[in-house]
Amino acid sequence: MDAVSGLAAAKRVVVKVGSALLVGEGGAPNAAWLADFAADAARLRARGQQVLVVSSGAVALGRRRLGFGKRALTLPEKQAAAAAGQSALMRAWEEAFEPHGVVCAQVLLTRDDTEVRRRWLNARATVETLLDNGVIPIVNENDTVVTEEIRYGDNDRLGARVxxxxxxxxxxxxxxxxxxxxxxxxxxxxxxxxxxxxxxTPEIEAMAGGANAEGGVGTGGMATKIAAARIAAAGGCATVITLGARPRPLAAVEAGERATVIEPALTPAAAYKAWIAGSLAPAGSLVVDAGAAAAVRKGKSLLAAGVTRVEGRFDKGDAVVVRDEAGTEIARGLARYDAEDAARICGLKSEAIEAVLGYTSGPLVHADDLALHALP
Structure with missing residues (x-):
């Protein structure tokens, strides 16, 4: 894969934009660069690609609004600056995308949102809904509430987690x-x-941590970008590192301008299924009838109607084993209900679930969250 073909063929693209690109000399949004980038992202969206933006800039913009100057800030001052700057940041993005008829939406995350499975599922569902409705999510760390101990550390890593x-x-x-x-x-x-x-390889990481250490805007330079690329690769995602300080940087990559592409070993879907199958300890089991077993083996979602018994104690987002009535493991997946609610809806058709629980989260285990068990 090269950067040109990888970017052109991607169905879903995450772009991390740092403060140095977003904020001009006087501490105001860099409207000209934002307008060019918005046109670039809108071009990808118009040809059927989905785009997410991981955006720095809230603290830098808030620093100016609160008159903090360029001095070092305490943690409470950083959080106050983030609170004051986040609305300015979103206004800048909205104004940039408005001429293209593109709606963008603010998504604020903390590390728990990508590390705790239940919160991860909720965050993913929100992002999927936004993308399905043609919206470009503008993602940022929720600097107003995070502390140094629970933050991502830099937006390169946040970009990889997103x-x-x-x-x-x-x-x-x-x-x-x-x-x-x-x-x-x-x-x-x-x-x-x-x-x-x-x-x-260690040799590549040594280059990033040594000779390239100062390369890259933000807090960590090239070393954090390589660390982010490793996180992304584990999720089956390729990483492209390129110069941002030019008009339409995505178009520049596709035109053959210099960039580095770091390839993953697996596709995103395969990496995700491998993580479910091999990296999570199951907290319970769902026993299914013959019809449901056949559907799951064909790659279908597991519906409550086909579940005959719930075993173990698990929360929403926990890994569960799917077994047939003979006890044979069929698959592993992430439950969309906790064990108590799962037991209450066993055997029910999908349209009856909300009347029983007061809400619905769709199938018990969605096909996207199921990894089939390999036959011996």
Whole structure:
């Protein structure tokens, strides 16, 4: 894969935009760059691709609004600046996308939203609904409430976690350099640009942590971008690192301008299924009738109507084993109801669930969250 084909073929793209691109010299939004980027993202959307933006900038914009100047801020001051700046950040994005008839929506996350399975499922459902309705989510860390101990640390890592959450094909990290080099190109004229990384080896990581350490806007430079690429690769997502400080940076990549693409070993769907099948300890079991067993084996969702018994104690989002009536494991998946509610709706048709529970979360286990058990 190269950056051009990877970006052009991606069904879902996450783009991380840092403060240095979003905020101008005087601390106001960089309206010209935002307008160019919005046109770029709208172009992808118009050809059927879904785009999510992970956006820095709230603290920088809030710092200006609150008159904090350029001095170091305490944690409460950072949180206050984030609160004051978030509305300005969203207004800037809305004004940039409005000429293209594109609606954007604010999504604020904390680390628990991508680390705790129940909250992860809820966040994913929100993002999926926004994308299905043609909206571009503008994602940021909820800096108003997070502390240093529970934050992502930088928006490169947040971008990677959002890429995992959304099942994205490509994560684009807009930087102040046009990719990874064998040495720092600002100090070594003989430094070679690396257009493609097939595997994140210790040698590649050493380049990022040493010679490229200062490359990349934000808090962590190139090393955090490589760390983010490793997270994204585990979710089956490729990472593209490229120069952001130019008009329409996504179009520039597709036109062949320099970038580094870091390839994943698996597709997003395959990586997600492998995670469900092999990385999660099941908290319970769902025993299903013959019809449901056959449907699940064909890749269908597990409906409550086909479940005959619930075993164990589990919460929404926990991993469960799906077994047939003979006790044979068919699949593993993530439950969309806790054990108590699952037991209450066993055997019910989908349209009857809300009357019993007062809400519905769809099938007991969605097909997207099911990993079939390999036959011996």
């Amino acid at each position: 890429a995992q959450l959304a099942g994205a094909d490509v994560l684009v990290l807009l930087s102040d350099v046009d990719g990874l080099y064998t040495a720092d190109p600002r100090k070594d004229p003989a430094a070679r640009h690396i257009p493609r990384v097939g595997q994140l």
